[in-house]
Amino acid sequence: MTTSSSVQQAREALGKRLREIRMESGLTARELAFRASWHESKCSRIENGRTGPSDGDLRAYAIHCGAEDQIADLIATARNIDGAYVEWRRMERSGLRRAQESVIPLWERTRHFRAYSSWLIPGPLQTPGYIEALLKSIRDRRDLPDDLDEAVRVRVDKQRVLYNGSRRFAMIVEESALRHRIGGSATMAGQLGHILLLATLPNISIGVIPLDADRTALWPVEDFWIFDDTQVNVELVSAFLTITQPHEVGMYARTFAELTDLAVYGADARVLITSAVDALQ
Numbered sequence: 533m534t535t536s537s538s539v540q541q542a543r544e545a546l547g548k549r550l551r552e553i554r555m556e557s558g559l560t561a562r563e564l565a566f567r568a569s570w571h572e573s574k575c576s577r578i579e580n581g582r583t584g585p586s587d588g589d590l591r592a593y594a595i596h597c598g599a600e601d602q603i604a605d606l607i608a609t610a611r612n613i614d615g616a617y618v619e620w621r622r623m624e625r626s627g628l629r630r631a632q633e634s635v636i637p638l639w640e641r642t643r644h645f646r647a648y649s650s651w652l653i654p655g656p657l658q659t660p661g662y663i664e665a666l667l668k669s670i671r672d673r674r675d676l677p678d679d680l681d682e683a684v685r686v687r688v689d690k691q692r693v694l695y696n697g698s699r700r701f702a703m704i705v706e707e708s709a710l711r712h713r714i715g716g717s718a719t720m721a722g723q724l725g726h727i728l729l730l731a732t733l734p735n736i737s738i739g740v741i742p743l744d745a746d747r748t749a750l751w752p753v754e755d756f757w758i759f760d761d762t763q764v765n766v767e768l769v770s771a772f773l774t775i776t777q778p779h780e781v782g783m784y785a786r787t788f789a790e791l792t793d794l795a796v797y798g799a800d801a802r803v804l805i806t807s808a809v810d811a812l813q
Contacts, residue, residue: 539613539616539617540581541777542612542613542616542777543581543584543613544580544581545581546581546585546606546609546610546613547578547579547580547581548579549606549609550578550579550585550590550593550606551579553593553594553597553599553602554575554579554593554597556597556599557596557597557598557599559596559597561575561576561579562575564592564593564596564597567592567596568589568592568593568596570592574589584610584613584614585610587607587610590603590606590607590610591603591607593606594606615774616773616774616775616776617771617772617773617774618771618772618774619770619771619772620674620770620771620772621674623772624670624674624676626677626679627676627677627678627679627682627683628667628670628671628676628679628680628683629679629682629683629686631683631772632683632686632687632690633686635690635765636686636690638759638763639690639693640693642693642699642759642760643698643699643700643760644699644700644702644759644760644761645693645699645700645701645702645757645758645759646701646702646703646757646758646785646788647701647702647703647704647755647756647757647758648704648705648753648755648756648787648788648791649703649704649705649706649709649755650705650706650708650709650752650753650755651709651712651755652666652709652712652714652755653705653709653710653714653723653727654703654705654757655687655690655691656690656691656693656694656701656703657703657726657727657730657738658687658691658723659719659722659723659726660684660688661715661718661719661722661723662714662715662719662720662722662723663684663687663688664680664684664715665714665715665716665719666714666715667680667683667684667687668680669714694730694733694735694736695733697734697735699735700735700736700737701735701736701737702737702739702788702792703736703737703738703739704738704739704740704741704788704791704792704795705738705739705740705741706740706741706743706752707740707741707742707743707804707808708743710724710740710804710805710808711808711811713812717812720808720812721809721812724805724808724809725809727805728802728805728806731801731802737797738797738801739792739795739796739797739801740795740796740797740800740801740804740805741791741794741795741796742796742804745794747794749790750787750790750791750794753787754766754767754768755767756784756788758781758784758785758788761781761785762776762781763775763776763781764776764780764781764784
């Protein structure tokens, strides 16, 4: 997977806009390619969303089509598209702290958080020990610069949003995520106990989908976050994906609602969490 459909749609929309700029200027694709010293197929690839234009490509479109006043907006639009799919190696090239800091503005403006996880305990619910073990593994596996202590501090500090009563959190985890041992038995026992404590807060809902739930209609999917009703973030093996197309955000919202129906809450969820603690003995 290299892009989501939302990224592709955005590229196609930008290509359509560039086609309109070219046609309004009276230039054919071949004439523009000649003036810009491009292969004659390049205009077609850009305008059909098959190739993402560089800043230089966008300047060439604007200058040769007499639309210099649109250069800045075209470049900003293209960069926003590129930002929708960010490889971890790009986000983390200076270390883990930057990746943790990058989502702070989003967290601060969000009022309704929804998260689903089949792999790990969701970030706001993680203890410092769990966070340290997780980020240390990522640092070592990806051979990143060592800013582990700073990254852990940033991630822990972000959790202050949990204690702001104006924000609501709905978290769903697969029971398997409770049993994946991160940081060893003692760290996991502390982590699971912390979840039991957070579940008592009035603005936090924690559901667990049992291992024996009937998954015929909906099986485990990729981990995802929904921020209000405007954005979805998905963590892939190779990249961080941001989805903003309304119909795609709606798909994730409907999937979350269906996953909610599979989960158990309250006393039933506590039984599963306690069972995971007991399995650590």
